[in-house]
Each structure stands twice: as structure tokens, then as C-alpha cells.
Amino acid sequence: MARVTLKTIAEHVGVSRMTVSNAFSRPDQLSEDLRARILIAAEELGYAGPDPAARALARGRTGVIGMVLTNSARDAFTDDVAVGFVRAVAGSLADAGYSLVLLHSSGDDGVVPARDIAMDGAIVYSCDPATSAFTALRERRLPIVNVEGSPHPGVPDVALDNTTGARQAAQHLVDLGHTRIAIVLAALDADDALASTIPLETPSTTIAGRMAGWMAPLERAGIDPILIGTPGLAIDDLLTERIERMLDDPPTAVLAFSDLAALEVMERAKARGLRVPEQISIIGFDDNPIASRVSPPLTTVRQDIDAKGEAAAATLLGLLRGEDAISPHPLPTELVVRASTAPADDRPARP
Amino acid sequence: MARVTLKTIAEHVGVSRMTVSNAFSRPDQLSEDLRARILIAAEELGYAGPDPAARALARGRTGVIGMVLTNSARDAFTDDVAVGFVRAVAGSLADAGYSLVLLHSSGDDGVVPARDIAMDGAIVYSCDPATSAFTALRERRLPIVNVEGSPHPGVPDVALDNTTGARQAAQHLVDLGHTRIAIVLAALDADDALASTIPLETPSTTIAGRMAGWMAPLERAGIDPILIGTPGLAIDDLLTERIERMLDDPPTAVLAFSDLAALEVMERAKARGLRVPEQISIIGFDDNPIASRVSPPLTTVRQDIDAKGEAAAATLLGLLRGEDAISPHPLPTELVVRASTAPADDRPARP
């Protein structure tokens, strides 16, 4: 049996194809009576409605928004912060009638979703603008919103006010009397180096913002923190190795670029018998759902992940409506003091 | 400036449109030299490659697979088990060159993603076959795989061997000497009723399988468990209310239909000063990542969520290749004993 299309139904009812099309897509363009007859015929013939692929071509609109996540979706989905972001975006887009397609990075089969999937726009989360997916999206001249990535001309950015929260975090440690402080970073290659001795250069504006926030109160207090970092964008073997080495001669407090990194430090510190927070204070970043559930609950810098998702969706929806590309105001961040921080103890620094 | 299409490039290079098409899609169909010239012209003109929407229509293939999640994606994404499933599916599909689109339930704007989004097939996770999304998918005659849902003729099912793990869980409690046991359920309306007094009917084959597993060892031991359940498919206010009422006169052990439900019981029991597991043993289901992190770590029934995702993807990929619709073998489940279960104490049942 041949496929049922508008034509099949048109012939069956004895009207033209566009009248059938109108029956589905523009009900006000034909009489109720005729429309009812057409719908009944469609039902009888097992027609499920206009073919979405054909409609997408004719209308120039697919109803689909792409989402490219750091690395592969596989990795990103192990991070509750990323998952929360996807959830918030999907929810906001759904309200506007759009569905979210997860764009995996190109595999070896030659498929490049960012280039090959039909979509109306895309949200790029925490990616370098040099990422091939980002490039492909740009070449297609699709509306794009960049989230927590390095700025790219013509692409609106949804960003955090990373500095404020980071500043509060560092100030908190200073207030507690810490002077031997380590900062655990991504996107910056540093192995147990004093901040004053290396260039604080990173391609990540997120990390740069946090660094600026952390350094301000420390510098004011005359503290030169130790830097532990990996050139990668996330926790990798190099970073964990360097964290281990740092713990050979532990600082009294650690500022980490994410809660996951903070927990990595916490676990390894505990494994060595260090008491948290008595012997080592730890502050994370994000307020990952897990932060409040670990023991001791993690002091961290909260960001509103739902607000971030909504802002990203709203910005893209604006672009889709033909509005100008404007980046929303950076979203606020705020220190949340829990139990992983305590006053520095008075033991001499390096006995 | 008009849009750049195959035609623009064809005219620019002085060849026909299909030769340009071949340059992109069938490189073996033209000389290397000509292909290079075409690709260069395309680059110059800012052509990003064949339009995916047009290609989808012409080829009859989109490269997109739909995923419909219990309720809205918004809810499902708060459940790590569902998230893990999505991750596994997305990963497996990516290897085959497919991207996953999250199909939200239809909103009030008239958009029904399951009906309106162009896709090649879909995976339906933990949904009633009466769900409108499921119906829409069926009407389109798309290849569908049903996961943890009620069976539907002609649709392959990816299911768990729920019975084996549940049986082990109940046997574990019997072995520990428990006799006053409660079962906390979804998809079955029960308020503190003895199992023997109500019909154990549920539309959920998942729940039915677990019930069968739990009841076998209990019946053999002459135990008539108390049933606490909600007609809904997940934890809702009605269920939590009934759990509270159950705890007014607590059993010595609880079997829950999910880890999330088990944690609900655990939290409420602790809030009342009940010690877990000394005064009340609790067993969950799923081995949610959180299960091992709570205190005390939850005894539960493990399922391999990655395997489930891979099985779902593999089954759909088979359908897409034109193979027959065959359901894979039910995936194994297995009791994991942790610290939320202990021997029944000897206090009289109802003092």
C-alpha cells in the first residue's frame, strides 16, 4: 500500500491538496463541515497528519533546538549541574513549543550532528568556540546562544557573575584566619605554583572570573595562594595527580573551581586521615545537589541553575523571534556556608 | 543576499546541481579535481553543506530518534535512574550516528512533539501505552521501542527481570526474621491493607513483576504484608501521606518499589526517631546512584541502567535496519545488601 499523503486524502474527498493542508494547518480557511469530512477521511485512511520533514522544509522551521554539551552528552550527563541545566532549558523551550535535541560530538561514521541535524537554533553549553560543533553551527548561520563559554562575536552569552561569589568565598577563608590557601583549577596549567610566580592566563572566562574573585581578598590580605590546575576543562587524571601531590604538604584551606573538584579534594584528604574541616577547609563552586548531601556538607558558591537554563532559552527564543542578540545580565552567585569550612588551626605552617 | 544552495554553487562552478550534491554526499561519483573545485566554491560562498531539512525529506531519514520520558522531561530529569538511562541511550545512538530529541508532552500551544517532530523512530520510557505521545507515534507508524512500560502489540519491550531481584529482597527480610513487613508501591491503590484482603491489580507490568517476586517468599513464610500504594506512577502526596500513616504503627521492615520511595520512608522514619536498621529495615529498588551515598547505605535491588539503555538503543537500531520486532531478554536484577537492613528485634509486634 502506497503511503498516505495529502494527495491521497484530497482525491478521496474530492478536493484539492491545499484544502486538505488547510484542514490541518489553517482551520479558519475552510468551512467546519468540509474540515470535518476531511478529518474523518484522514482518520479512515490512517493519516497521522502532515509529514513533519516535508513541513519543516516548506515552512523553514523544524520546532527543534540543538543542545551541545561539553564533551559528549555521555560525560555531561554524569554532572548534576549540567543535567539541571538541560532540564531547565528543555522545560522553558517546551513551553514555547520547541523540543531539544542532544547533539553529540561527531563520531567516526562521518555524522556531525551540528551540521547534519535539521534545527532552528542551538544552545552551546560550556564549550570552547573552537569546538567543531560550534563552528558548524556558525557556518549554518543558525541562531546560537553561548552558555558559560568564551565569548564569540555576534553570539549572545549567558554567564554567571563568577567574581562576586568567588570573592565571598575567599573572604570567608581570610576571615577564618587561613593563610596557607590552595586554589584548584581547570583550564589553567599549574602544579603547586605560587600565584605570583606564573601567568594567570586561561581561555575560560568562567575560570577567569572566579580567579579574579578569589584573588582580590587574598591579595588584600597579603596571601599568595598555591595554584593546582589542569589545562583541561574538567577533572582529569593530571589534576587528581596534582591534587594528591598538593596533599603531601596540605594547605589549611582549598578553593575549588567546582563542587565535584572540591569533593575530589575532600575524599582524597579524608583518605589520608585529614579531618575536614578541622585540619583542612574546603569550598566548592556551583552548589551541586550533592554538595549538601555529603559529609560534612560542603561550603560552596551557589548559582541558580534553573535561572541559567531559563535565561538561555529566553535569549534563544528572542533570537528566533528576530530580536537582536543581547546577552542577559550575568546571573548572581552567592556563598553558602555549610560545614566544610572552619577556623584555621594554629599549628605552624610547615613543621 | 539570497540563500546559498546547491544551485548557487552549481552555477558558480558551471556544473549541474546533482554534481554538487554528489560532491557532498557521494564523493566517489565525481573526479577528485572537480570535487575540490566545488568544495572550494562552496567554502567561498559560505555554504555549510546540504540543508538537513531538505535532505531529510528527500532521503526519508532524519538522523533523529525521539525519547519520550514519563511525564514531562522536566520531572524525569530529577531522577538519576532516568538520567542514566537517557545517557546510555544517547551514547549508543551516537555511535550509530543518531541524535536524541527529548519529546515533551504536548503543551497548550497545540504542539505535540510526538506528532510534529521529524524523526526516524522513538524510545518510550516508562509510559502507559495510552499516553497521547505513544498513540501519536503509533499513528505515524514509526519504529518504537517500549521500555519498562505495559506491553503493546507489535512494539518490542525492553524489560527487567523484576521478579528475581524482588524475590531475593523479600527472602532477605524473611531470613532476618522479619514478619511485620510493609510494601510501598506505585500504580496500585492501597492504604494500609493486608495483601490478602485486596486485589493485587496494577496496570504496570514492572510493579506486577516486583509484587510477584516479593510475595513468593512472604507467602511461603506465612507472612501477609501490609500494602501502601498510590494509583499514580510515582511518589506523590497521597503516597507520602499514606507512608506517614503507616509509620504511626511501623512495621519492622519495608520493601519499596524504588530507591527514591525507600529514601522517602527512611527520612520520615528517622524524623520520628526510628533507628534504621535497628528498628526498621528498608529495601529499595534500582540501585540509584544515591542509594550507596545515603546514611545508612541502602540495601536495594540493582538493575544495570546502562545495559537497559544499550538494549533499548540496539533494539531500535534493529527495527531501523528493517529487522523484526523482537524484545530482548529481560535484564537481570540482583539484591545488593548494604546497611539499611538488620535482624528483626524481638519486641512484641504491637505493644
Place this chain on the structure above:
DNA sequence: CTGAAAGCGCTTACAG
């Protein structure tokens, strides 16, 4: 209220 015409941008056999 209904329909003839043109078009969305590409691909699939097939012929040369």
C-alpha cells in the same frame, strides 16, 4: 470559502 501555481532544497535512479 476553495484551488492552480510556484516553490522549499535536496536525492535517487537512470541514461549517456
Place this chain on the structure above:
DNA sequence: CTGAAAGCGCTTACAG
């Protein structure tokens, strides 16, 4: 190795 023809299934103005 290259191209003329037909087609994928729908929608958008526009005319009547």
C-alpha cells in the same frame, strides 16, 4: 565521470 528528469510531501501567497 556528468547531468536531465522526476520526485520527496508539504506550504505560501494569490486569484477567484
